[in-house]
Every structure is written in structure tokens, then in C-alpha cells.
Amino acid sequence: xxxxxxxxxxxxxxxxxxxxxxxxxxxxxxxxxxxxxxxxxxxxxxxxxxxxxxxxxxxxxxxxxxxxxxxxxxxxxxxxxxxxxxxxxxxxxxxxxxxxxxxxxxxxxxxxxxxxxxxxxxxxxxxxxxxxxxxxxxxxxxxxxxxxxxxxxxxxxxxxxxxxxxxxxxxxxxxxxxxxxxxxxxxxxxxxxxxxxxxxxxxxxxxxxxxxxxxxxxxxxxxxxxxxxxxxxxxxxxxxxxxxxxxxxxxxxxxxxxxxxxxxxxxxxxxxxxxxxxxxxxxxxxxxxxxxxxxxxxxxxxxxxxxxxxxxxxxxxxxxxxxxxxxxxxxxxxxxxxxxxxxxxxxxxxxxxxxxxxxxxxxxxxxxxxxxxxxxxxxxxxxxxxxx
Ligand SMILES: [Zn+2]
Ligand SMILES: [Zn+2]
Numbered sequence: 001x002x003x004x005x006x007x008x009x010x011x012x013x014x015x016x017x018x019x020x021x022x023x024x025x026x027x028x029x030x031x032x033x034x035x036x037x038x039x040x041x042x043x044x045x046x047x048x049x050x051x052x053x054x055x056x057x058x059x060x061x062x063x064x065x066x067x068x069x070x071x072x073x074x075x076x077x078x079x080x081x082x083x084x085x086x087x088x089x090x091x092x093x094x095x096x097x098x099x100x101x102x103x104x105x106x107x108x109x110x111x112x113x114x115x116x117x118x119x120x121x122x123x124x125x126x127x128x129x130x131x132x133x134x135x136x137x138x139x140x141x142x143x144x145x146x147x148x149x150x151x152x153x154x155x156x157x158x159x160x161x162x163x164x165x166x167x168x169x170x171x172x173x174x175x176x177x178x179x180x181x182x183x184x185x186x187x188x189x190x191x192x193x194x195x196x197x198x199x200x201x202x203x204x205x206x207x208x209x210x211x212x213x214x215x216x217x218x219x220x221x222x223x224x225x226x227x228x229x230x231x232x233x234x235x236x237x238x239x240x241x242x243x244x245x246x247x248x249x250x251x252x253x254x255x256x257x258x259x260x261x262x263x264x265x266x267x268x269x270x271x272x273x274x275x276x277x278x279x280x281x282x283x284x285x286x287x288x289x290x291x292x293x294x295x296x297x298x299x300x301x302x303x304x305x306x307x308x309x310x311x312x313x314x315x316x317x318x319x320x321x322x323x324x325x326x327x328x329x330x331x332x333x334x335x336x337x338x339x340x341x342x343x344x345x346x347x348x349x350x351x352x353x354x355x356x357x358x359x360x361x362x363x364x365x366x367x368x369x370x371x372x373x374x375x376x377x378x379x380x381x382x383x384x385x386x387x388x
Pocket of ligand 2: 106144149
């Protein structure tokens with residue numbers, strides 16, 4: 001085992017001795033499958049089950065995981081490895097917001113790709129084909145920054161708002177976690193939700209991602225007149241759409257825009273063809289603000305494994321951090337730091353331009369004394385090695 005791995009193993013193990021595992025999130029631990037990836041050899045261990053938090057703790061202190069998961073599903077026999085024998089009893093609904101899936105402009109600043117065939121490299125997300133050799137295999141080096149997390153945070157808040165306004169799931173009924181790396185998980189675990197089929201979950205996913213949204217559905221023709229259902233006071237998608245459109249329309253300033261303004265305000269019932277045309281034109285600009293950028297695969301999966309609250313993320317050394325809505329509103333990554341004490345002398349083989357509050361852009365190749373959590377983050381990302 002490398003010195004870096006030995007260090008991580010001892011730090012992670014010590015952390016798990018006192019980690020804040022609770023009985024209310026996840027609920028009903030004995031009904032959950034527990035899975036983990038071992039830090040030592042990256043082997044995946046599945047189909048574990050524990051009757052108590054203390055049993056789980058004992059296990060992970062000894063078998064130190066780089067990643068610790070629990071099943072969003074409840075099972076009669078969570079420890080059985082045959083999925084058909086597990087006895088599915090229901091599952092949480094989990095909205096996964098990962099900035100990896102959301103295009104952010106800052107990716108150009110901190111992400112790089114390298115063609116595995118010819119070594120060509122570039123900034124941002126990997127292209128479909130290498131511009132030099134046409135190859136399609138790349139090594140993607142991705143980092144996150146405050147802007148990335150800000151985008152993810154906004155998306156998470158949007159999901160919580162839609163759950164509240166359109167699904168009647170109050171913010172007090174959701175469990176929120178910072179994933180420990182690039183995003184947030186929002187868990188809903190009410191009696192009604194738990195029993196939803198995969199098809200029902202897919203409908204929720206489509207609704208939130210505005211799949212199949214047709215603007216003409218909000219207009220009704222009666223005789224020569226067309227009536228609009230888009231009003232800023234409406235509930236659900238028509239209301240959110242109207243409110244976003246309204247912000248854009250007041251900037252346009254034409255006669256038609258004024259008409260649409262009145263329609264959206266609910267002061268005018270009918271809408272002209274030109275008014276509809278204007279709405280159609282503005283639509284692509286407003287859709288991103290009402291579309292929820294969630295991972296559909298995670299949402300519809302009724303057998304999903306998801307990160308255990310207050311476990312460590314093995315790619316960052318940060319904590320999978322449970323948050324209240326107001327904590328999410330003012331979230332900063334510092335809240336997820338675990339290894340605050342001390343410092344480490346490491347050699348940097350790669351680094352993002354900025355990590356936490358440190359500018360590391362010019363430090364690649366150098367040996368540095370870094371705060372413990374910064375060094376651990378970089379060691380976890382396999383871009384730093386220990387120096388004497
Ligand atoms: Zn190439
Ligand atoms: Zn970024």
C-alpha cells in the first residue's frame with residue numbers, strides 16, 4: 001500500500017469512529033442494503049446489512065471505505081445478493097444534481113481533456129472527436145469551483161421549490177445532502193412517494209425536466225380568439241413559465257411586448273398571433289431557468305445506491321453533508337471540510353486554478369506545505385504525493 005493510501009486509511013478510519021450517523025437519515029437502517037468501495041483496493045462490496053448504526057460503524061472503522069452507500073430502497077432481506085430474493089418494499093425518491101451534467105462556462109477555466117491516442121489536449125469538456133487525430137478516447141480532468149457549486153445549489157433550490165409548489169412535498173419533508181464533490185442530493189421519503197413505480201418516477205422526471213413541453217397547450221382557441229393560460233399568478237409550470245417570460249418581456253419594450261405583459265399579468269384574456277410568436281421566440285431563453293437539471297437515471301432507479309449521509313467522499317476527503325434548506329441557501333464548501341487540523345508537505349502533479357481559498361494555478365510540480373484538507377483533497381484526486 002502506498003504511503004498516501006496508508007495515510008488516507010488511517011484518517012478515514014479515525015473519522016468513522018466518531019462520524020455522526022443518525023437513525024433518521026437514512027431511516028430504518030436494518031431494511032437497507034449497505035455497499036462500499038474499499039479504500040485499500042477499490043473493490044466494491046455489496047449486499048451488506050446492519051441492524052444498528054454501531055454495527056455499521058464497527059464495520060467501516062475496520063473495512064475503511066473510500067465510498068459508502070446505502071440503498072434508496074427498503075428490502076425485506078437487504079443482505080441477500082439475489083435482487084429477486086431481496087423483497088423490495090419501497091424506495092426513496094432521490095434527485096441528484098451533479099454539475100458534471102450541467103454545462104457551466106467556468107469549465108473552460110478549470111477542466112481539461114487529453115486525447116489518449118495522440119496526446120492532444122484542450123480546455124473544457126472533452127470533444128466528441130479529437131481535432132488532431134479523430135480519436136474518441138480521452139482522459140477528462142475535471143475540477144469544481146465556487147461557480148459550479150453555485151449553479152448546482154440554484155438547481156437544488158429549484159427542485160425543492162417545485163416539489164413544494166407542484167407536488168405538495170414541503171421543504172421540511174426533504175433531506176438534502178451536499179454530495180461531497182460536485183453536487184447535491186435531495187431525498188424524499190414520504191409514505192406516498194416510497195411506493196411509486198418506476199413509470200411514475202419517470203413521469204416526475206419528465207415533468208421536472210420539461211420533456212414533451214408544448215407551448216401551444218397553454219393557448220385555447222375559441223372562434224377567432226385565442227385565450228392564454230400563462231399567468232404570473234398561475235401555479236405549476238404555466239406560472240413559472242409566465243413569471244420567467246414576464247422578466248424578459250418587460251425588457252423588449254415593443255407594442256406586442258406590452259400586450260404580452262398584460263396577458264401574463266392576467267389583465268388581458270386573449271392573445272394575438274404576434275404575441276404568441278414573441279413568446280415562442282423568448283422560450284429558449286427562459287426554459288433553462290425553469291427546467292430542473294436532475295439526473296433522470298438516479299430518479300427513476302428504484303434500486304439505487306446513494307452516498308451515506310456523513311460518510312466521506314473518497315475523491316475529495318470531504319463529508320457528504322446533510323443540510324437544511326436554509327443551510328443550502330448559504331452553502332459554501334467549507335462546511336464539508338473534515339480534516340481541518342494540521343498541514344502536509346506534498347508535491348503537486350496537477351491542480352485546479354483555485355481550491356478552497358488557495359490559488360494553486362502556478363504550483364504544479366512544486367513541493368508545498370498545504371493545509372490538511374487541501375492536501376487530502378489533492379491526494380484523494382491522485383494529483384499529490386507526500387514529501388518528507
Ligand atoms: Zn488525438
Ligand atoms: Zn466551475
